[in-house]
Every structure is written in C-alpha cells, then in structure tokens.
Amino acid sequence: MGATIKDVAALAGVAVSTASYALNGIGRVSTKTRDKVLDAARQLNYQKNGIASDLKRSRTNTIALLLSDLSGPYYSSLIKGVQEVSLNNGYDLIACSSIGGDSSTAVKFIKEKRVDGAIILAHNIPDRTIMDSAREGFPIVMLDRRLEHESVCYVEADHDKGGLLATNYLIENGHRRIAFVSGPASSKHNKDRYNGFTRAMNDHGLTIEPRWNLIGNFTEEGGYRAVKLMIAQGDLPEAVFFANDEMALGGITALQEAGIRVPEDISVIGFDDIVQARFLNPGLTTVRQPDYEVGALAVHLIFQILKGESVAQHYTLDTELVIRGTVRSIQN
Amino acid sequence: MGATIKDVAALAGVAVSTASYALNGIGRVSTKTRDKVLDAARQLNYQKNGIASDLKRSRTNTIALLLSDLSGPYYSSLIKGVQEVSLNNGYDLIACSSIGGDSSTAVKFIKEKRVDGAIILAHNIPDRTIMDSAREGFPIVMLDRRLEHESVCYVEADHDKGGLLATNYLIENGHRRIAFVSGPASSKHNKDRYNGFTRAMNDHGLTIEPRWNLIGNFTEEGGYRAVKLMIAQGDLPEAVFFANDEMALGGITALQEAGIRVPEDISVIGFDDIVQARFLNPGLTTVRQPDYEVGALAVHLIFQILKGESVAQHYTLDTELVIRGTVRSIQN
C-alpha cells in the first residue's frame, strides 16, 4: 500500500542506504541528494515503517505502563508523573490493560518485548509471567506490589507510616476510642495501614476494641455496611479510621442516614485522597500517597537501568496527612 | 540476549520453519516434533519477538486510542466501550498521548503504522497529519471532532439536541428567564449546545436576553466569574444553563457565596455529567452524552473497515437528560 524506502530511493535515483541516511538526517549525504530524497519522499507520501525500523534497531524507544484497566480507577497523578518523565527523556509511552491476565495486551507487550521497559501497576498479572519476561536489559518496575527478582524493582508508598500518621492525628485531637474499618485481608496495603494504626494506639497506651475492628472490603458498599453494623451495636466510638476513602464515603452515608453528624458526633478519617474526598461536605480528612512522585521515580528507574546504571531494588516513599473537615478536636 | 526461534530449532534439531509451525500450533507438524520444539522453547525460555512477527505478517492485531493526555481528563466510560469491544474482537488495545503534537507518541503510532487502526480523541493533532496518515486499509475514527476525508470517519454526540433537551426541561418547569453561560467561541460543542438552547427558546416564544449571555470558557473559574458578573448586574434570571458542568461548579460556588440558594432561588443545569456532578449537594442536573456507546461504536467501525465492509462517514448519537436536584419547578 504505502511507499517504502525502496520506492523513495528509486524515485530519487539513489541507493536505499543513501535514502536512509538522508531521511534520518545522518550527515553523510550531500545537501543536494538529501533534498532529492526528501522531495521524493514527499511526492510519494512516504512514511517509514516503524516496525521494521524497531526490528533492525532492536529497540523501540518506548516504555509501557501496564494497568489493570484502562478505563479506571484513575491514577491520575501517578500517570502524570510517568508521562512527564518519559517525555522529558525523549521516550514514548503507551498504556495498556491487563484484562485477561496472561492473554492480555499488557502481558503480550512485555513477553514479546514490544517495548524497552515496563511499569506494572496491575495485580492480575501472575508473578511467574513477570519473572519469565524479566531479563537483564529489560527493566521492569512494579508499583504497589512486591516481587523479588534480580532484574525487577519496586516502589511503594509507606502505608504503615500513613496509618500511623492518621491515627496519631486522631489521638492528638483527643480521640481515644477509635474504630478501624479494614479492607480485604489479602491486601498488603490494608495490612500495612492496620499495622500503623495498632502501633500508634499502642504507643499511646490505647486499647483496640475488637468490636470496633470492622471489615469493609475497600468498597463503598462495604464501608456502608460496616458502619450500619457498628451503629446496631449501640456503643459508638469517637472516631473511625477507614482503611480507604471509598469505604469512608459509604460509612459517612450510613452515619448521615442515622442522623449522626460528622464531625460533631463522630470523627472520620480515610486513606488515599481520591477526588471525591475534596467534594464531600465537609471535606474528608485523609492520607495522601505521593502518586506523582511514585510514577516519576518509576520511569526514572527504568531509564537508569536502560543506561546500565545500577539501582536499588526497593524504594519507599512517604505519605502525607491531608487535613480537611471530618475530624474535630475534642477538649479534654 | 533472549533466545530466538533459530536457537529453539537448533536445540530441537529441526528446521526453523518447522519450529515456527510448531510454536504457532499450525497443524502441519507431528505431535512428536511439536513436543520436542515446545520443550526446547521452554528450556531456553524462548519468547517470540513480537516486532519481527508483526513485520513479517504486516499486521499488529492492535488498535490505538489516541488521547490528548493519558493522565486525564477521564473519559472513563468511553474508554470502557473501546476496551470491551476491542477485547471481544480479539484485538489488543493501547492508549497513548498526543502531548507534543506532531512529535508525540500518538502521531508516531499512526504515521509509522505501528497499529492496525486508530481512534482519535485529541484536538492537538493537526488535520493535516491525520490526513497524511490515513489511507485505505488503515482505519481512523475521530471522536468529538469532524474531519472530511475518504478514509476517516467520525462519531459524535448530538450536542445541539442536548442543548434543546436541557432548555426544554427548564421551560417545562416554568422557567422563562434563562441565562446561558458559554464555553470558548472556538468550540464546536459550545456552538451546538447554544444552538439547541436558542432553538428551544424560540420554539416557546421566549426571548434571549443579551445581558444573560455570559462567557465562561468551559472552566470552573470562568463559570465562577460569569456568575459574579451576573450578580453584579443585579437582575437575576430564574435559571442558568451552563454549557458544561465545570462552569456550573464554579457558578454554584459563586451563588452560594452570595447567599443565593440552588435551586430555591435559582435553578441550574449543566452539560456532560462529570463525576463531581453526582457528589454535589443537591446533585447537578445535567445532560449526559452516551460515552460508552460512542467508544463502542468507534471500535466497531474500525473492525468493519478492517474487514473490508463499508461504513458511513458520520454518526450522531443521542444525548440524555440526567435529572438531579438543581432545577426546581416553578408554579405559575
């Protein structure tokens, strides 16, 4: 269909190699022939076949961001970090989804080496697959997920510390009777956040009431149900720490329905700082992860490895408290 | 670095072509040699080079979604539509951004034919570039943007009708003095929405007051300022139609600050149904575009064209009114 470099060379009356040099702006050609070639290319509307070029060069100048779903949930600032750093380094970035697991686009791209490196933010790609695809010279960075392998590294936010921060904040504001609504037991993040919570409680000599250890599964629905249950039990805590914002959203709905005011009657704190958190009234106090920085660091590592420099295998970034309006101060 | 099919063939003691047949599961090989080959592949941890394969086959089995920015704003359901239909048809999908215009990843992918087809949802790729890349056998579908070219088609929502719907709804609820806050004059969407508005007004014999034709530039800030201006003029309308939700958000803030209640004192309607619309209190009444359907249709067209079937060049999909709480009914 389209014209190839051969056609261009023929029309310009030069060898294919010369045409290639001219088109790629490599100095070896005289300006006269360069113009001839570029003219011919224009006439034929020549566009180079990127695939052939990649094959020959054996590099693509592209890195991939593997997401579990292209249509969300949205790691907006993380992606921004990835995007900006890639662009600044002159690399192309593509995103693809791992829906379908081992037969997904995402897996195809790392297995078949269709890119020069990959950042994985997806939990449905088996460890095995990743380890099979990883090799020296093909950098893979995992986000929010650990994988011990010599040519894979990972960066994560400090969820433990985030849990600590949130809990300390509640305690500083005079709360002592604090409930915790967990995500799924299988989630490492949930575990870490909970660890931070217990540590803060213990540090202050506060006891964790088993009846205030609720399960919410990281969903809005789950948070709603957990709070309903808590209300049914009668004895309310002074504050609730939801292990993520979505559960907090559901929980707040349940509280409102029961006529319990936030923060006047009960304080609420979340985790993640999702977009909706800001739009709640009052705004949800929560813990922000340094998403942009995580993304930026991930690509940065890719480039370091690509350049042959060695990097650590594991990076942990700090979390940050975002104070809005759902925690009130209790005067003692 | 990695093993090639040659290595596999050598280890298995067969010809390269036989190895290829075996690995691709094409029937021509005996089960004995197939096993031999697969074994060898496993031993060497062979992964095929997808780029070489694509080159030889001269198709990639992949389509690209070109966005102006990977990190948002989020066309969540549109992307979902694209994604689901691609997957169902056994095609891979990648997303890339057109940041950087003609030197962006997005443009590189369509120019260099690194995919089999593309869906373009980006306004910073010049028409010229798209037309140069389009050719028979390389389907391109434009979203929310018109381009007349024989091998490009486009699908869009009916913004004109959306404007009509919204305005009619206000009128049905007894409003007659209605303000319109526009987006940028350059926006075709804005123009279409405004057309619908004027049509509805004229249909009902209502007059459009020039002083209530405000400019908000499609931004939250712009909406805020437009309403401030309106308030300063003294004479308030009964309802305001914001040409998009973001401006409505800003406008509502301005109203609140002035102590004007929505919808008790003034009704508000938006356009787009962005996520925040639902989280406002009361929820923002607005017009929803059929995003999922737009995405799904776009990919569908790609496949039709890829199969050699002919399709129309232009599709228009209906918009839909989303009734929430910002429009009150006025008793006459």
Added chain:
DNA sequence: GGATGAAATCGAAACGTTTCGATAGGCTTC
C-alpha cells in the same frame, strides 16, 4: 516391492529498515 499419495519437514525468500565496510570520485599537495 514398487508405485502412489498424504503427511511431515525443509530451505529460502520475504517483510522494510539500518548500518558496516567497500568503492568511486573529486580535491589537494608535492
């Protein structure tokens, strides 16, 4: 046991580039 035909295997070309090493001119320089 030799002819027959299907099934299995092979060799080589091709996809469209890039790039290495070789060649051919055109200058200077003595």
Added chain:
DNA sequence: GAAGCCTATCGAAACGTTTCGATTTCATCC
C-alpha cells in the same frame, strides 16, 4: 600528473519472524 585523502555513495548483510513451494518420509495398496 601521480599519490593520497576526504566525502559521498553504494551494495549487501542483518534483525527474527512467517510462509510458500519443494522435498523427503512413510505407510498403504495392488
């Protein structure tokens, strides 16, 4: 005017597959 050097150009190999057509193998049947 021959020797020597750049510089511009060329030819060919290579990247790792797939696939066509040819060749071999092997069981089958008279």
